Amino acid sequence: MTRPKPTAPQNWREAIDIDALISWMDQQGLGSGPIQGPQELSGGTQNILLRFDRGNRSFVLRRPPNHPYRDGSKTIDREARMLAALADTDVPHAKLIAACDDHGVLGASFYLMEPINGFNANGDLPSPHADDPAIRQQMGYAMVDALLALGRVDFVANGVQDMGNYENFLERQVPRWWSQLESYSKYEGWPGVNSLQGIKQVSHWLEDNLPQTFTPGIMHGDYHLSNVMFSHNGPELVAIVDWELTTIGDPLIDLGWLIATWPDSTEHKPGDIGATPWDGFADRQALVDHYARHTSREMAHITWYGVFACYKMAILLEGTHARACAGKAPVVLGDWLHASATGLISRALVWIR
Numbered sequence: 001m002t003r004p005k006p007t008a009p010q011n012w013r014e015a016i017d018i019d020a021l022i023s024w025m026d027q028q029g030l031g032s033g034p035i036q037g038p039q040e041l042s043g044g045t046q047n048i049l050l051r052f053d054r055g056n057r058s059f060v061l062r063r064p065p066n067h068p069y070r071d072g073s074k075t076i077d078r079e080a081r082m083l084a085a086l087a088d089t090d091v092p093h094a095k096l097i098a099a100c101d102d103h104g105v106l107g108a109s110f111y112l113m114e115p116i117n118g119f120n121a122n123g124d125l126p127s128p129h130a131d132d133p134a135i136r137q138q139m140g141y142a143m144v145d146a147l148l149a150l151g152r153v154d155f156v157a158n159g160v161q162d163m164g165n166y167e168n169f170l171e172r173q174v175p176r177w178w179s180q181l182e183s184y185s186k187y188e189g190w191p192g193v194n195s196l197q198g199i200k201q202v203s204h205w206l207e208d209n210l211p212q213t214f215t216p217g218i219m220h221g222d223y224h225l226s227n228v229m230f231s232h233n234g235p236e237l238v239a240i241v242d243w244e245l246t247t248i249g250d251p252l253i254d255l256g257w258l259i260a261t262w263p264d265s266t267e268h269k270p271g272d273i274g275a276t277p278w279d280g281f282a283d284r285q286a287l288v289d290h291y292a293r294h295t296s297r298e299m300a301h302i303t304w305y306g307v308f309a310c311y312k313m314a315i316l317l318e319g320t321h322a323r324a325c326a327g328k329a330p331v332v333l334g335d336w337l338h339a340s341a342t343g344l345i346s347r348a349l350v351w352i353r
Contacts, residue, residue, distance in 0.1 A: 012050050014066065016063070017107075018038075030054070031056075033054065033055055034054070038051070041060065047064055047076070060116075062079070062110060062113065064076055064108050066108075072108060079246070080099035080111040081163070082246045083111070085155075085159060093240050094116050095114040097112040097114060098112050117232070118229035118239060119232060128234070135234060136275075136281045142235050150217070151251040151297070152217075155218050166249050174207050174311070177312050178203055181318065187326035196318060197345070198346070199315075201352070202345060202349065202352065205307065215251075215298075220243065221254070222244065225274065228240050251297070252297060252302065252305045255291055255305060256305030256308055257309040259287060260309035262287065269343050270340040270344075271313070271340045271344040307351050310344040310345060310348035311344075317337040318341045321334040322334075
């Protein structure tokens with residue numbers, strides 16, 4: 001099934017008052033004169049990304065749409081706080097310039113960050129990446145290295161220990177997401193939990209094989225190929241982006257998320273997030289081995305983390321399918337995401353066996 005085209009985001013002019021932005025930037029001492037060359041950037045979410053120049057500096061503004069699906073301002077505030085906490089670390093990220101939680105300026109929270117000189121690899125690769133399998137292999141390892149750097153950050157010393165309740169974190173995960181799945185029954189026309197064949201078996205296995213301990217740390221929360229950017233000149237990962245789901249929990253869930261979405265061949269399956277060409281990229285086991293060689297975290301239960309990532313992601317994707325069944329989302333998108341959810345559960349069952 002071909003991936004449906006995303007819905008066009010809200011036009012930035014409807015959400016960003018340039019005069020109000022200039023006034024606020026004047027108060028913050030961020031450049032002078034008019035805003036020049038505003039250009040909306042594409043992204044993986046509904047959030048608005050606007051790049052522009054002012055004075056001798058370039059900026060990227062990020063804010064929620066006027067009518068976000070959730071509380072967009074809280075999400076933006078959370079992202080900005082995490083970016084601030086990462087400022088003096090070796091985690092590749094867009095550098096935060098300033099944040100504003102006063103909704104009187106633009107109608108919602110927003111922040112300014114430095115532009116990223118890189119590209120997103122989900123899709124057709126440019127040269128030299130498309131021409132050299134060795135570069136593609138190192139791109140996979142670079143994704144693992146960025147995760148390792150994030151896992152090393154002292155979240156207490158960096159002041160973000162209250163951004164997640166990590167007590168009994170793993171124990172809460174499986175029932176929490178099962179409850180989310182059951183909540184979709186409010187959408188008329190959704191066929192129910194049994195439409196994801198095998199998900200009950202996966203849920204029981206996760207409960208029965210729960211890791212008993214973990215070392216808490218910062219999680220990105222949605223770590224895959226679409227949420228990182230690479231150097232134009234080589235395999236280096238220059239930024240992890242889209243920190244909407246960041247929290248304090250078990251960083252191995254991010255590794256599980258990566259391998260759950262990672263293609264195992266050049267033939268991408270539902271649920272995969274891959275690039276073209278794919279040959280040369282390290283396989284899942286190589287990524288896990290690379291992580292294991294450079295961490296002190298307990299890796300004995302890595303299969304559990306991969307299976308859990310498939311389980312959680314399938315439930316999230318099925319939510320759009322349920323909404324589509326009730327006429328609240330495009331049917332084509334709902335069907336495509338249901339196929340992806342089904343593929344993820346099938347992958348989890350293979351790993352369990």
